[in-house]
Amino acid sequence: MSADSVAAPRLNVSYNRNFQENSREEEKEESQVDILEDEENHADLGPQRARPHTQNNPAANNRRCFKATAVTLGGFYLLTLSGLFIRFTLLQTRYNQLSNNHSHLQDEVKQLKNRTEDKSCPHGWTRFGCSCYFKSKEKDYWDGSRADCKKRGADLAVINNEEEQKFVSELSKDGESWIGLWDERRQAEWKWVDGSLLTETFWAAGLPLYDTYLSAATCCDQQGKWTQNRYYETKKRICEKKIL
Structure with missing residues (x-):
């Protein structure tokens, strides 16, 4: 190889x-x-x-701001709605209470009206409002006239308003009559026989006058006003008793 x-x-x-x-x-x-x-x-x-x-991302920041604003507005709306609901509930409760009270008063007025309508005045008496009135034909002193009214279950008339004053004046159109107003202490402190003070008076001009004697009032003169008289004078009388 x-x-x-x-x-x-x-x-x-x-x-x-x-x-x-x-x-x-x-x-x-x-x-x-x-x-x-x-x-x-x-x-x-x-x-x-x-x-x-x-x-930074502007779009993301805008979305965050929008969400925060929406949450705030939503909370404010809920608070406002809650306040309105509470107020409505209170008003509704108050309305229901007033409505119930009104219904209760209507029932009481109706019952009172029924009771007064069912009752009538005795023979010889005249009804006005919730009272019956009696005008005597004979005359007497003031204290004797009051004693007679009490025997009848009444007392001398007490006038509380102008409408009642006009009614009593019509009963006394034939002459003055004793009413339940007197100067108890002779010091020009006039009071009604039921103990109430004068709130509205219908004295004639220049009255009442100071008098050392016991004085009382009569109704009425030709002008429909009260006059002043000493208790020992004799007059007719007007008695009053309540229906209820």
């Missing part, structure tokens, strides 16, 4: 090894280039990904 034929395979093997080593080095270089490119791409994308978190 010749020397050339033996050396040829060694050269081939050596060439193959060099070729493989060169290929590996190229692959390493390509891999390093790919890694560098990836690192550059990550470096470029990093600020872009972080930008939404590091920079």
